[in-house]
Amino acid sequence: MKKWIPIASGLLAGFVAATISFADFSKSTNDQVASSNTKSDAEKVYVPFGEKDDYYLFASGGHSGQMFIYGVPSMRHIRTVPVFSPDSATGYGFDEHSKKLLGDYTWGDLHHPAFSETNGDYDGKYMFATDVGNSRAAAMDLETFTVKDIINVPNTSGPHCAAFVTQNTEYMFLPTRFAVPIGSEYKSLDDYSEQYRGVMSAVTFDQNKDKLNIAYQVALPPWSYDLSDAGKKSSADWAVMTTYNTEEATTNLEINASQADRDFIVLFNWKELEKMVADGQYDEVTGQKMIFPEKHKGGIYLVPVAKSPHGVDVTPDGKHFIASGKLAPSMTVFSFEKAFKAIEKQDFAGERNGIPIINYDSIMEREVNPENALGPLHTQFDDKGMAYTTMFISSEIVKWDPKTGETLDRVPVQYSPGHSVAAEGDTVSPDGKWLIALNKIAKDSYLSVGPSHPESMQLIDISGKMKVIQSSPVNPEPHYAQIIKADKIKTIEVYPKDENNKLATYKQDQARIERNGNEVHVYGIAMRSKFIFDAKAKRPDVIEVNQGDKVFLHLTNTDFDEDITHGFAINQYNLNMEVQPGQTNTIEFTADKAGTFPMYCTNFCSALHQEMTGYFLVKPK
Numbered sequence: 001m002k003k004w005i006p007i008a009s010g011l012l013a014g015f016v017a018a019t020i021s022f023a024d025f026s027k028s029t030n031d032q033v034a035s036s037n038t039k040s041d042a043e044k045v046y047v048p049f050g051e052k053d054d055y056y057l058f059a060s061g062g063h064s065g066q067m068f069i070y071g072v073p074s075m076r077h078i079r080t081v082p083v084f085s086p087d088s089a090t091g092y093g094f095d096e097h098s099k100k101l102l103g104d105y106t107w108g109d110l111h112h113p114a115f116s117e118t119n120g121d122y123d124g125k126y127m128f129a130t131d132v133g134n135s136r137a138a139a140m141d142l143e144t145f146t147v148k149d150i151i152n153v154p155n156t157s158g159p160h161c162a163a164f165v166t167q168n169t170e171y172m173f174l175p176t177r178f179a180v181p182i183g184s185e186y187k188s189l190d191d192y193s194e195q196y197r198g199v200m201s202a203v204t205f206d207q208n209k210d211k212l213n214i215a216y217q218v219a220l221p222p223w224s225y226d227l228s229d230a231g232k233k234s235s236a237d238w239a240v241m242t243t244y245n246t247e248e249a250t251t252n253l254e255i256n257a258s259q260a261d262r263d264f265i266v267l268f269n270w271k272e273l274e275k276m277v278a279d280g281q282y283d284e285v286t287g288q289k290m291i292f293p294e295k296h297k298g299g300i301y302l303v304p305v306a307k308s309p310h311g312v313d314v315t316p317d318g319k320h321f322i323a324s325g326k327l328a329p330s331m332t333v334f335s336f337e338k339a340f341k342a343i344e345k346q347d348f349a350g351e352r353n354g355i356p357i358i359n360y361d362s363i364m365e366r367e368v369n370p371e372n373a374l375g376p377l378h379t380q381f382d383d384k385g386m387a388y389t390t391m392f393i394s395s396e397i398v399k400w401d402p403k404t405g406e407t408l409d410r411v412p413v414q415y416s417p418g419h420s421v422a423a424e425g426d427t428v429s430p431d432g433k434w435l436i437a438l439n440k441i442a443k444d445s446y447l448s449v450g451p452s453h454p455e456s457m458q459l460i461d462i463s464g465k466m467k468v469i470q471s472s473p474v475n476p477e478p479h480y481a482q483i484i485k486a487d488k489i490k491t492i493e494v495y496p497k498d499e500n501n502k503l504a505t506y507k508q509d510q511a512r513i514e515r516n517g518n519e520v521h522v523y524g525i526a527m528r529s530k531f532i533f534d535a536k537a538k539r540p541d542v543i544e545v546n547q548g549d550k551v552f553l554h555l556t557n558t559d560f561d562e563d564i565t566h567g568f569a570i571n572q573y574n575l576n577m578e579v580q581p582g583q584t585n586t587i588e589f590t591a592d593k594a595g596t597f598p599m600y601c602t603n604f605c606s607a608l609h610q611e612m613t614g615y616f617l618v619k620p621k
């Protein structure tokens, strides 16, 4: 292997070193790559028009509150799905259903998306996500790529480190990044250790009712909980998450939370916690079932780990969990089997806050320190069980063997990768083939758009020697992503007719406007290329109301043809919604402005889309 350039420390040094080593590296490996693959890199990523990608990439949109959908390997951006923030392209946050989902919030910070799983494999049904900004969880359905439910998660502030789901989607766990007093009450920071908690939530999803629900919560010590993963196969009942700030610092965390040589991994048995809750081993707090570990004993253990760890990832075979150092330049491999034995034998080295600490030496298998690799954050896996760890500071991906600790390969990326994501990477059987580095900083990779540059996602061919072969700019900010086989996702073509839906109007002659006092209910139709609000009126595409009336507009798209989506907007009324083929959608508002306001279809639907208009007339008081 080519000599690596030593790196002092810090981000800037990382950039410089990565730039130098990038040039170095490409020279030494180009020949190998060319001879080992018959397809050129360009051919590997080229998906001709009319053909489709092999995989979907679901990338978190960070503080845009959205989810970005890309195709792999082309890295073409296919769709943006709004989740935690309003979106005028789809009318999300304007119609009644999505308005209720968003509540009063107009932004969110989506970090970690997670597919629903069956037997440890992505089943292509749902995508879950959490909002660090406003403490929410969401479920998106993959038949329609729309959000079905969002819940606020009380007692917790910043469920950063999840979603991660158990192997049959029994739970999505939401550990928290910030500790707060229970109920977010006011408590002095001087009483931090006694009054603050890092609450983890166990959330379930009812697939029949499309409803998220908080099953129980755990009032962990007031530390910052970071990345987490669910067990697999023999460790399926377990889950792991990292902590930092076990120092319980309340200010200047960059220094004060980095003092202790060791922080912890929290290892918990969710089957046991579930049983404790069933047995009444919890306190009722702010309407939630809260387990207090110092009082309700069992199911939770601490594992010491090198200072301020970041990610922790379970190997596809479920036998090991690997912590990435962040501040310590090493990956630590732990054995689940040894942990189970240690717990059975009560091989503990004391406790913290009533939680037993498992003896480090009893369960640690190896500490892996690739030469000059700095800032390990997250690990993904291929089809052979090999590990790929992102190095934030030395800006590279390191491939290594968890069984021996041997470094097998490394590739520079531009720059500062947080996560990477492998094809089917969090399942019990990853695909190999592709890995995408989610880089925090693209620098000069793309055309300049001003002082702030886009982030970048770099596609790496991992079928042989790792090589970056494609890249794609991306809006802020892909924290984590998941890649699923395209054929697992089965979208519907149109919304099915629902004769029980009283708000739907499928027959043109039934389009009507009903008045009840100062409430006006419109049962309208959108079709190529007109609106029908009142079939019997002289002008069926006009709605006339009195100033101050409350208007309920129920609009059904009666074009049962794939992709014939209509939009609906009223000029100057800040209203905009979408009705997909077959769908009925409702918008409610008060006609508080008197005047004449054109209404129109916002979504191009036919050659006569431009004619798909009407008037909203509001008679002054």
Ligand code: CUK
Residues within 6 Å of the ligand: 111, 112, 160, 227, 310, 311, 377, 378, 417, 418, 419, 479, 480
């Ligand atoms: S965290 Cu580790 S780099 Cu939000 Cu997944 Cu960002």
Ligand code: CUA
Residues within 6 Å of the ligand: 527, 528, 529, 565, 566, 567, 601, 602, 603, 604, 605, 606, 609, 610, 612
């Ligand atoms: Cu309907 Cu444009």
